[in-house]
Amino acid sequence: xxxxxxxxxxxxxxxxxxxxxxxxxxxxxxxxxxxxxxxxxxxxxxxxxxxxxxxxxxxxxxxxxxxxxxxxxxxxxxxxxxxxxxxxxxxxxxxxxxxxxxxxxx
Amino acid sequence: xxxxxxxxxxxxxxxxxxxxxxxxxxxxxxxxxxxxxxxxxxxxxxxxxxxxxxxxxxxxxxxxxxxxxxxxxxxxxxxxxxxxxxxxxxxxxxxxxxxxxxxxxxxxxxxxxxxxx
Numbered sequence: 181x182x183x184x185x186x187x188x189x190x191x192x193x194x195x196x197x198x199x200x201x202x203x204x205x206x207x208x209x210x211x212x213x214x215x216x217x218x219x220x221x222x223x224x225x226x227x228x229x230x231x232x233x234x235x236x237x238x239x240x241x242x243x244x245x246x247x248x249x250x251x252x253x254x255x256x257x258x259x260x261x262x263x264x265x266x267x268x269x270x271x272x273x274x275x276x277x278x279x280x281x282x283x284x285x286x
Numbered sequence: 287x288x289x290x291x292x293x294x295x296x297x298x299x300x301x302x303x304x305x306x307x308x309x310x311x312x313x314x315x316x317x318x319x320x321x322x323x324x325x326x327x328x329x330x331x332x333x334x335x336x337x338x339x340x341x342x343x344x345x346x347x348x349x350x351x352x353x354x355x356x357x358x359x360x361x362x363x364x365x366x367x368x369x370x371x372x373x374x375x376x377x378x379x380x381x382x383x384x385x386x387x388x389x390x391x392x393x394x395x396x397x398x399x400x401x402x403x
Contacts, residue, residue, distance in 0.1 A: 271388030
């Protein structure tokens with residue numbers, strides 16, 4: 181099974197800062213990584229697919245990069261509505277999710 | 287507008303069975319793979335099952351293989367999850383999700399399943 185390790189577990193930032201969230205795969209998965217946002221008591225929402233492909237309706241401040249084993253979700257100038265948990269998911273072999281990064285207000 | 291509405295959750299004793307349903311609308315249901323994903327309380331996401339467009343192919347992780355069965359009725363635009371031999375570790379919110387290519391692009395609001403005596 182492919183294990184995804186997300187870091188940090190919690191990231192405390194001030195609105196307006198730009199951040200990078202990391203997801204590392206236990207083996208090479210090409211670009212088969214997808215990112216989701218989950219706000220408190222809500223369902224997950226797809227933000228980025230295949231490492232860097234944008235999703236219709238998602239603000240342009242969200243972007244993704246990486247290939248192989250190391251992937252990054254970047255948020256340019258965090259807004260108040262962005263404070264939530266972010267998960268990465270791989271689809272290279274079956275499906276697994278990372279444990280999540282909680283983005284909280286400093 | 288794509289909508290996925292789950293139902294059928296509740297409290298069930300260990301070893302018993304439960305069947306979840308998901309009513310889909312706003313898209314051509316028969317054109318999409320569908321899946322169930324669960325989330326234990328205060329925990330992360332875990333993929334539970336996937337079914338092909340026709341229902342002829344199904345996929346499960348080892349944690350539920352042999353106990354859970356995913357199925358669909360394209361005429362009713364409905365997805366199901368039959369859960370047998372339930373364990374306490376199956377306690378979670380269960381989400382119905384549409385699968386496009388590889389990621390899950392739409393999710394239902396979720397239904398809670400509690401396995402406890």
